[in-house]
Every structure is written in structure tokens, then in C-alpha cells.
Amino acid sequence: xxxxxxxxxxxxxxxxxxxxxxxxxxxxxxxxxxxxxxxxxxxxxxxxxxxxxxxxxxxxxxxxxxxxxxxxxxxxxxxxxxxxxxxxxxxxxxxxxxxxxxxxxxxxxxxxxxxxxxxxxxxxxxxxxxxxxxxxxxxxxxxxxxxxxxxxxxxxxxxxxxxxxxxxxxxxxxxxxxxxxxxxxxxxxxxxxxxxxxxxxxxxxxxxxxxxxxxxxxxxxxxxxxxxxxxxxxxxxxxxxxxxxxxxxxxxxxxxxxxxxxxxxxxxxxxxxxxxxxxxxxxxxxxxxxxxxxxxxxxxxxxxxxxxxxxxxxxxxxxxxxxxxxxxxxxxxxxxxxxxxxxxxxxxxxxxxxxxxxxxxxxxxxxxxxxxxxxxxxxxxxxxxxx
Amino acid sequence: xxxxxxxxxxxxxxxxxxxxxxxxxxxxxxxxxxxxxxxxxxxxxxxxxxxxxxxxxxxxxxxxxxxxxxxxxxxxxxxxxxxxxxxxxxxxxxxxxxxxxxxxxxxxxxxxxxxxxxxxxxxxxxxxxxxxxxxxxxxxxxxxxxxxxxxxxxxxx
Numbered sequence: 001x002x003x004x005x006x007x008x009x010x011x012x013x014x015x016x017x018x019x020x021x022x023x024x025x026x027x028x029x030x031x032x033x034x035x036x037x038x039x040x041x042x043x044x045x046x047x048x049x050x051x052x053x054x055x056x057x058x059x060x061x062x063x064x065x066x067x068x069x070x071x072x073x074x075x076x077x078x079x080x081x082x083x084x085x086x087x088x089x090x091x092x093x094x095x096x097x098x099x100x101x102x103x104x105x106x107x108x109x110x111x112x113x114x115x116x117x118x119x120x121x122x123x124x125x126x127x128x129x130x131x132x133x134x135x136x137x138x139x140x141x142x143x144x145x146x147x148x149x150x151x152x153x154x155x156x157x158x159x160x161x162x163x164x165x166x167x168x169x170x171x172x173x174x175x176x177x178x179x180x181x182x183x184x185x186x187x188x189x190x191x192x193x194x195x196x197x198x199x200x201x202x203x204x205x206x207x208x209x210x211x212x213x214x215x216x217x218x219x220x221x222x223x224x225x226x227x228x229x230x231x232x233x234x235x236x237x238x239x240x241x242x243x244x245x246x247x248x249x250x251x252x253x254x255x256x257x258x259x260x261x262x263x264x265x266x267x268x269x270x271x272x273x274x275x276x277x278x279x280x281x282x283x284x285x286x287x288x289x290x291x292x293x294x295x296x297x298x299x300x301x302x303x304x305x306x307x308x309x310x311x312x313x314x315x316x317x318x319x320x321x322x323x324x325x326x327x328x329x330x331x332x333x334x335x336x337x338x339x340x341x342x343x344x345x346x347x348x349x350x351x352x353x354x355x356x357x358x359x360x361x362x363x364x365x366x367x368x369x370x371x372x373x374x375x376x377x378x379x380x381x382x383x384x385x386x387x
Numbered sequence: 388x389x390x391x392x393x394x395x396x397x398x399x400x401x402x403x404x405x406x407x408x409x410x411x412x413x414x415x416x417x418x419x420x421x422x423x424x425x426x427x428x429x430x431x432x433x434x435x436x437x438x439x440x441x442x443x444x445x446x447x448x449x450x451x452x453x454x455x456x457x458x459x460x461x462x463x464x465x466x467x468x469x470x471x472x473x474x475x476x477x478x479x480x481x482x483x484x485x486x487x488x489x490x491x492x493x494x495x496x497x498x499x500x501x502x503x504x505x506x507x508x509x510x511x512x513x514x515x516x517x518x519x520x521x522x523x524x525x526x527x528x529x530x531x532x533x534x535x536x537x538x539x540x541x542x543x544x
Contacts, residue, residue: 080468151451
């Protein structure tokens with residue numbers, strides 16, 4: 001008997017006979033029709049931020065510019081996230097179709113995939129497939145070319161404006177916003193930048209129809225999502241699940257019977273302690289995630305986990321803005337000092353205030369989101385941080 | 388020097404002389420020789436009409452664009468959360484022992500450099516390491532040693 005409250009879905013990795021037919025069918029529609037379908041579907045970005053995909057395309061389309069760009073963000077770097085790698089390995093043609101449709105809709109001639117350097121080994125398969133696809137779209141009279149660009153081991157380049165800087169041959173330092181990418185992105189031209197999984201969903205919404213997609217999920221979190229599940233679980237791996245599930249149902253399925261906390265959204269996400277499993281939802285109405293869900297059992301020290309996260313951020317901060325650069329170092333030094341009893345336990349309150357200042361004062365999402373793990377771990381596991 | 392000039396000339400022809408070509412050019416140099424020498428940076432800067440400081444500033448931002456000498460095989464062991472939980476320390480200890488170097492160092496014969504790196508996207512199959520572009524996951528200390536031995540054998544032939 002299936003006692004699971006989770007609904008497993010197979011959209012992203014499903015094999016489609018002759019996927020190019022999806023492209024052919026879609027190209028019979030006008031760009032506006034496709035954009036309206038994507039808006040109607042309620043699809044939100046699957047990279048974590050959750051911006052409505054159809055609106056992003058609409059804004060980029062409405063910009064008055066001869067040159068526009070499409071970028072597929074394949075700089076998957078959030079700790080605990082590994083689903084894009086598998087999507088690229090297994091169904092690259094579905095990503096390419098999503099990129100080509102994005103270019104068709106917004107009026108771009110160039111579409112780039114920015115692949116993280118850690119995934120360089122995928123290039124030997126991707127490049128020939130991309131060449132094949134470029135030929136296919138040329139044969140269809142579509143004036144779009146796909147290109148592959150690589151990262152070089154910088155987490156921050158997954159942040160869209162840092163990614164543009166990197167593609168422009170500069171240090172991957174995020175820009176001030178606005179202007180947003182839809183107005184001034186790569187080469188300061190209107191750019192639609194979407195996550196790998198989002199582009200596959202666009203393709204599959206064209207294939208299955210909007211209504212089929214809308215049947216899944218909740219009002220705020222339409223559809224399904226590919227999750228990367230790791231940590232203390234007997235069955236780590238990649239699972240596509242309907243959105244809007246309770247953490248308690250998730251833990252029942254994936255936990256090892258001793259789960260004390262679940263980190264949702266990677267190092268920059270939130271830690272949910274056992275007492276909140278029942279009333280926390282994974283999705284845009286609760287805790288959103290780019291896919292990373294990590295389980296911790298009672299053998300784990302939450303101090304060590306927080307320390308590992310802070311180490312990660314200290315190294316990956318681009319260090320251009322002071323709140324993030326100096327704030328991270330002080331948070332790390334601070335918890336170490338409390339552990340060594342050089343600072344009183346009450347110092348934790350100062351550190352929480354510092355992380356909240358970083359949330360307001362940092363330039364980009366990296367510094368702004370450090371308070372998520374910091375506060376949620378410190379407040380729920382205070383005794384482990386102090387003693 | 389002659390060879391170096393030619394490599395950079397070829398790469399500049401291939402990728403173009405715009406600033407947008409800088410990353411692909413630097414990446415290809417590193418793929419060829421594992422790190423960027425000051426003379427590489429000066430030459431690329433000259434070809435692209437940029438200041439060498441600007442090119443150096445860009446290169447040093449990126450973990451994979453090394454500007455210090457590296458061995459022929461660069462090993463990067465993931466140290467982020469799930470690899471930490473699944474025992475990356477044992478892997479690093481085993482590699483330090485078999486290579487007789489510490490993290491950050493290069494072997495005397497310049498065959499191996501041992502480094503740690505942040506999350507590589509294999510959290511369900513940790514611990515994991517990259518050797519150059521190739522991934523080795525679900526490691527045990529024995530398996531890691533075995534893999535390094537294979538690279539040693541290869542370099543002898």
C-alpha cells in the first residue's frame with residue numbers, strides 16, 4: 001500500500017519521441033500567444049527566486065532594442081543542488097527547445113548556456129548536440145544560434161548580474177539593481193535569463209498543455225519541481241515532486257527515522273527544526289527552494305553545519321560590498337569565540353542583529369540571504385551553538 | 388616562449404579580440420597548461436588591448452583560473468556540507484599521505500596539485516573530487532588512492 005502523501009511526477013526527465021515536434025508545434029503560434037500561455041500556466045523560475053517566467057519574457061519582449069539575449073543559467077552552485085547537471089545530461093534537447101522558444105518570443109538571435117566550470121566534463125556531449133540543434137533550427141528558418149560559455153569556479157556567478165559580468169570578461173561582481181536584466185543585462189542589452197529546469201518546463205508546457213501543468217501544485221506554487229535530496233537519508237538523489245508539500249510528509253518519505261532538522265534551499269536557505277515539520281510547506285507559500293533539501297539526523301552538530309556554511313560564504317563572497325565581506329567574517333569569528341567562551345552567550349544576539357543588517361545593506365542575494373541559515377539555525381539550536 | 392606566443396595567438400584568433408572573449412581565452416590557456424603565468428597575462432592583455440592589471444584582476448577572481456604554478460593534474464576535493472558529512476576529511480588525509488604533500492601544495496615532480504573546493508554538485512554521492520575536468524564520486528580513502536595511482540601510472544607511460 002502506498003502510504004506516501006507525496007506525489008511523484010515525471011515531466012522533466014520523461015522521454016519524448018522526436019522532441020523537435022514540440023518546437024515545430026510551438027513555432028506555429030505567435031510569440032505573444034506563447035508568452036500568454038506561460039503567464040497563464042503560473043510557471044515561476046525554478047532557480048530559487050521564483051520570478052514568473054512569462055512576465056520575464058514579456059518585459060524583455062517589450063523592450064525596444066535591436067539586440068537582445070537569452071541566457072540559460074546552468075551555473076548550478078547552491079550547496080545541495082545537483083538537479084540541473086542531470087537535466088543537462090539526460091534531456092539537453094528539451095533545454096535547447098526552451099532556449100530557442102525564449103529567443104523566438106523575445107526577439108533574440110543569440111542564446112547562451114552558461115555552464116559552471118565544475119561541469120566541464122559535460123561539454124564533450126553538449127557541444128555536438130548543440131551543433132545538431134543549431135542546424136535543425138536553421139533548417140526551420142529560425143534566426144537563432146545557441147552558444148555555450150563556461151564558468152570558472154565562482155558560486156556568485158549564478159547571480160544573474162554577476163553572470164553577465166563574467167560573460168563580459170570581468171570579475172563576477174554583482175551589479176546594482178535596477179536596471180533589471182529584462183532592461184539591461186548581458187552587454188547592457190535586454191536579456192531574459194532563466195534556470196535550466198525552468199526552460200524545460202516551458203518546453204513541456206508546450207508539449208502537455210497549460211491545463212495539464214496547472215493540475216499540479218497549489219495556487220501559489222503551480223506545477224512540480226525537481227528536488228536534489230541529500231544528507232542523512234537512505235535514498236539520496238533527484239526526485240520530481242508536486243509542489244506544496246509539508247516538511248513532515250517529506251521527512252516521512254526521505255528521512256532515516258532520526259531527522260532532527262531539514263535545510264531547505266541550500267546554504268542560503270532555511271533550517272526547519274523537527275517541531276516545525278508539520279506546519280511548514282515547501283513551496284512559494286512556505287519555504288521556496290531551487291531544489292536543495294538536506295536532512296540532518298541527531299548525530300549531527302548544528303554548530304559544525306553552520307560553521308561549514310559560513311566557511312563557504314566567506315570564500316564565495318565577491319567581497320565588493322562591506323556588509324557582506326566584513327559581516328561574514330565577523331559571524332564566523334563570532335560563533336568561534338562563543339564556542340571558546342571568549343564571548344558570552346548573549347553575543348549571539350549581536351550576531352543575529354549583524355546578519356539582519358547584512359540582509360538590508362548587502363548589494364546582492366548572497367549577503368542578503370546569509371541571515372536565513374544563520375538565524376534559523378541559531379534560534380532553533382542555540383544550545384548546540386553555545387555549548 | 389615561442390610556443391606560448393603561438394597558443395595565445397591561436398586562441399585570440401578563435402575567440403576574438405573583444406573583452407567578451409577574455410574568459411574563454413584564459414580558460415583555454417589553463418586547460419592547456421594548468422595555470423596562468425605573468426607572461427601569459429601580459430600577452431593576452433596586449434592582444435586584447437587591456438591593461439595587464441585588469442586581466443590579472445579578472446583571473447584572480449576565479450578559483451579555476453590559477454595564477455600560481457600547478458601540477459599536471461589538479462585534484463580538487465569537495466569540502467562543502469554533504470561531502471563534509473560523508474567523510475571528505477578521510478579522503479584528504481589519504482591523498483595527502485599518498486602524494487606526500489599538504490592541501491595547497493604541488494608534488495616535487497609537478498605531477499599533482501592537491502586543493503579543496505566548494506560544492507561541485509554531487510551531494511547525493513559524496514565524497515567527491517575532480518581531477519582536472521573528471522569527476523570521481525562515492526569515494527572511499529582506498530578508492531581515492533587507487534585513482535591517484537592510475538594517474539601516476541599514466542604519467543609514466
